[in-house]
Amino acid sequence: MLLCDIGNTSYHFYDGENQYKKSVLDFDPTSLKEKIYFISVNKALESLLLSLQNWINLSNFIDRSRYYESMGIDRVVALETTSNAVIVDAGSAITVDVVRDGLFEGGFIYPGLKAMHETYKRISPALNYEFNFDLDLENLAKNSQDAISYGVLKLLYSEVLSYELPVILTGGDASSLKRVFLEATVEDRLIFKGMQNIIEREL
Amino acid sequence: MLLCDIGNTSYHFYDGENQYKKSVLDFDPTSLKEKIYFISVNKALESLLLSLQNWINLSNFIDRSRYYESMGIDRVVALETTSNAVIVDAGSAITVDVVRDGLFEGGFIYPGLKAMHETYKRISPALNYEFNFDLDLENLAKNSQDAISYGVLKLLYSEVLSYELPVILTGGDASSLKRVFLEATVEDRLIFKGMQNIIEREL
Numbered sequence: 001m002l003l004c005d006i007g008n009t010s011y012h013f014y015d016g017e018n019q020y021k022k023s024v025l026d027f028d029p030t031s032l033k034e035k036i037y038f039i040s041v042n043k044a045l046e047s048l049l050l051s052l053q054n055w056i057n058l059s060n061f062i063d064r065s066r067y068y069e070s071m072g073i074d075r076v077v078a079l080e081t082t083s084n085a086v087i088v089d090a091g092s093a094i095t096v097d098v099v100r101d102g103l104f105e106g107g108f109i110y111p112g113l114k115a116m117h118e119t120y121k122r123i124s125p126a127l128n129y130e131f132n133f134d135l136d137l138e139n140l141a142k143n144s145q146d147a148i149s150y151g152v153l154k155l156l157y158s159e160v161l162s163y164e165l166p167v168i169l170t171g172g173d174a175s176s177l178k179r180v181f182l183e184a185t186v187e188d189r190l191i192f193k194g195m196q197n198i199i200e201r202e203l
Numbered sequence: 204m205l206l207c208d209i210g211n212t213s214y215h216f217y218d219g220e221n222q223y224k225k226s227v228l229d230f231d232p233t234s235l236k237e238k239i240y241f242i243s244v245n246k247a248l249e250s251l252l253l254s255l256q257n258w259i260n261l262s263n264f265i266d267r268s269r270y271y272e273s274m275g276i277d278r279v280v281a282l283e284t285t286s287n288a289v290i291v292d293a294g295s296a297i298t299v300d301v302v303r304d305g306l307f308e309g310g311f312i313y314p315g316l317k318a319m320h321e322t323y324k325r326i327s328p329a330l331n332y333e334f335n336f337d338l339d340l341e342n343l344a345k346n347s348q349d350a351i352s353y354g355v356l357k358l359l360y361s362e363v364l365s366y367e368l369p370v371i372l373t374g375g376d377a378s379s380l381k382r383v384f385l386e387a388t389v390e391d392r393l394i395f396k397g398m399q400n401i402i403e404r405e406l
Contacts, residue, residue, distance in 0.1 A: 008327070068345045070329070093326050096354075098343055106343025108353035109330065111322045119314045119322045123296050124211070126273070127312065140301055140309025142271045150311035151299075155358040162361070 001199075002032070005074060005191045006040035014192040029055060037199060039073045039191075058195055061202040066104050077194035078170065079104060085166045087190070088181070090173035094156070098163050108159075113173050116152050133179035153180050204402075205235070208277060208394045209243035217395040232258060240402055242276045242394070261398055264405040269307050280397035281373065282307060288369045290393070291384070293376035297359070301366050311362075316376045319355050336382035356383050 005012040011022040011029075024042065029049060037056050040046040049055040059073050067076050075095050078087050083102040089095045092115060097107035111119065113131065120127040129145040137154050141147040157180055160167055167184035169177050174186045187193070208215040214225040214232075227248060232239075232255060240259050243249040252258040262276045270279050278298050281290050286305040292298045295318060300310035314322065316334065323330040332348040340357050344350040360383055363370055370387035372380050377389045390396070 068347075070347045093323075093330065095350075106345045107350060108344050108357070109323075109347070109350040110354040110358070111319070111326060115322050115326050116314070118325075119318050120296075120312075122321075123314060123318050127296065141311050142309045144271075144273045144312070147298075147310060147312040151313040154311070155313070155362050158361060158365070159358050 002034055002036045003192050003195050004036050004038040005195075006038055006042050006045055007074075008042055012191075014189065019189070019192075037195060039077055039195065041072045041074055058198050061198050074191055075107070077198070078190050079194075080197055081190055081194045082168065085168050086160050086163050087168045087170065088160060088174075088177065088184070089190075090169065090171040090177050094171075094173075096156075096160060098165065100163075100165060105163075110156055113152070113176060120148050133176060135180070137180070157181065205237055205239045206395050206398050207239050207241040208398075209241055209245050209248055210277075211245055215394075217392065222392070222395075240398060242280055242398065244275045244277055261401050264401050277394055278310070280401070281393050282397075283400055284393055284397045285371065288371050289363050289366050290371050290373065291363060291377075291380065291387070292393075293372065293374040293380050297374075297376075299359075299363060301368065303366075303368060308366075313359055316355070316379060323351050336379060338383070340383070360384065 001016065003014045010024060011027055013020050024045060029052060033054065035054050035056065037058050038049065039058050046057065049057065062076060064076060075089065075097055078089060079097055079099050082099055084100055087097045090112060092112045094110040094112055095107060096110065098105040117131065127144065127148055129148055131152060132145050132149040135146055135149045135153060137157060141150045167181055168190065169181060169184045169186045170188060170190040174188060178184060178186050204219060206217045213227060214230055216223050227245065232252060236257065238257050238259065240261050241252065242261050249260065252260065265279060267279060278292065278300055281292060282300055282302050285302055287303055290300045293315060295315045297313040297315055298310060299313065301308040320334065330347065330351055332351055334355060335348050335352040338349055338352045338356060340360060344353045370384055371393065372384060372387045372389045373391060373393040377391060381387060381389050
């Protein structure tokens with residue numbers, strides 16, 4: 001059984017053991033003959049895959065009424081893995097979603113770490129610093145590198161901790177954020193775990 | 204008496220009554236014959252003005268040892284206006300500085316509202332929304348516009364309020380932020396007030 005999380009730039013596969021990515025630009029989905037369970041935030045590809053019988057769209061098996069309409073299916077699937085947590089998915093954007101006693105409370109979207117770095121750099125070359133993940137979160141900053149690191153990391157940290165729930169970090173920058181969110185759990189296969197839950201429950 | 208706050212793109216004048224700006228690209232500082240008290244974050248212009256006797260650099264009259272080295276002189280001068288406040292200067296960047304019992308505790312730098320809007324837009328066209336300043340700050344977001352608005356505004360709001368000090372808003376986006384920071388005071392001449400304090404005290 002092959003699972004696939006399709007984004008705007010890549011097919012992200014998981015075969016039960018390994019994860020690997022293929023570019024949407026040159027990967028041919030008809031080259032696979034086995035059954036693939038997928039989700040997709042890529043509307044164009046999703047339509048294309050409708051015609052392939054071995055590509056099964058798991059979004060058809062999810063009750064989306066619990067969530068909001070424009071919410072990405074990847075966020076929804078990640079939320080289906082837990083009934084009490086804050087899920088922080090740190091990719092090109094950082095999505096933060098709260099589920100408490102099995103109910104989705106809502107969330108917010110923060111720019112990703114790379115995007116934030118670019119933003120500061122564009123505002124002024126004087127703000128072109130790497131973030132300091134070893135920042136002292138208890139005290140305001142007294143140099144420029146810490147001042148931007150605090151702006152990005154401390155504000156996110158305080159908000160996420162304010163829900164008083166276990167914190168799950170996922171996405172490409174999960175391990176960077178773990179240096180700040182010491183109490184958090186890193187789950188690098190959260191989406192695939194969610195997809196497996198749906199398959200076990202619905203199919 | 205003319206006051207001038209020189210930035211990277213403009214000379215910002217205050218004549219005691221009105222404020223006006225001149226572009227650094229085409230304004231000739233030798234065209235003014237009266238005495239001008241100025242501060243500058245623009246290093247090139249600061250050097251040029253050294254040769255003009257009627258342009259008096261107020262940064263020479265400020266004890267900067269209380270602050271950190273790379274901190275912009277505009278932030279320092281704003282802080283000289285108060286002994287107990289959080290100063291939020293919302294321009295191309297949003298600088299937040301805390302002074303308590305006359306002591307500078309530190310600060311942080313957040314991207315400006317325009318920069319944040321651009322950042323979300325660049326991450327995905329699906330995040331190209333204007334911020335909702337009438338956002339419900341008590342509840343997590345359940346639509347995309349509120350999700351990014353919450354990400355920017357609520358996180359800043361919570362952090363600023365956490366110091367439990369009066370909040371002073373200044374800079375070009377002060378009035379936008381006032382819609383969220385209901386308790387705050389907007390001071391659109393804070394830098395000039397700071398400059399006047401220094402002149403009265405030192406000259």
